[in-house]
Amino acid sequence: MTLQQLRYAIGIAKVGSFNKAAETLFISQPSLTAAIRDLEEEIGIVIFNRTSRGVSLTAAGEEFIAQANQLYHHYETIRERYSKGEMQRKKFAVSTQHYSFAIKSFVEMVKKFNLDDYDFAISETKTKEVIDDVSSLKSEIGVLYLSDFNRKYITYLLKERDLEFHHLIDCQAYAYMWKGNPLASRKSVNLADLSEYPCLSFEQSESGSYYFAEEILSTNEYHRTIKANDRATMLNLMVGLNGYTLCSGIISEEINGSDYVAVPFKDAKGESDRTMEIGYVVKKNFMLSTICRIYIQEMQEYLKNYTESHK
Secondary structure, X not given: OOHXXXXXXXXXXXXXXXXXXXXXXXXXXXXXXXHHHHXXXXXXXXXXXXXXXXXXXXXXXXXXXXXXXXXXXXXXXXXXXXXXXXXXXXXXXXXXXXXXXXXXXXXXXXXXXXXXXXXXEEEEOOHHHHHHHHHOOOOOEEEEEEOOOOHHHHHHHHHHOOEEEEEEEEEEOEEEEEOOOOOOOOOOEOHHHHOOOOEEEEOOOOOOHHHHXXXXXXXXXXXXXXXXOOHHHHHHXXXXXXXXXXXXXXXXXXXXXXXXXXXXXXXXXXXXXXXXXXXXXXXXXXXXXXXXXXXXXXXXXXXXXXXXXXX
């Protein structure tokens, strides 16, 4: 087994086609096919299902590609750190739930590098896709939250995928809404106050959707609910329908604008409700790239400054 064979297999899995992969990898299709056939014979598994519509990973292939991604990423990290030869474009990707601080931190991190030398990517996506992306190393790091309700289930998934969660900040729940909402000037709100307005939430995967929800208290019964799949739509619904969402309250005006407010959410007794523990997930025992470490520092610095300015 060679690093070149791993690179070929990863390339095919990424585009789902031997033809397209051959073009991307600058190799003839017969040579690529032969290299993968030799690899499959050596390791004793079939990595790809071949059909007239393209290729897909077998169950064994999915596990193999996940391990191959990790190994090849380690190789590229070592080459980046110690190679004295020609500089190669470096890649760094983040997958995150919808947190404006994660976007702002990404922006500040990118400013420290020359974009001519790097390929950067950030994806605000569904919770399960955050986990899937980091597990497959499509992204080096993911950002999500744990609570008393979802902790056991999410922690199980992370362990199953060989991922580990690192704490960033604990925060209480807030109702996030347009500043024109009649409740925007309240010192706090509860479910009774919010019952007249639509509860907005980000769409998640069908299975285990309660546990994947980005909004705390996802199991409560809301009389009016609307799901959205992107930040812009969510903000538009807040303005157009006086909708709200339950969130961490950590808001970047540079990202979301200044037309929105976060009002502390209290239960009927006036006590603060459940705590959201926001953190990042990475591969267990994984050698993080320099870029990733800087991104983590940017998030920690942003959250530290935010906490101090809101005491």
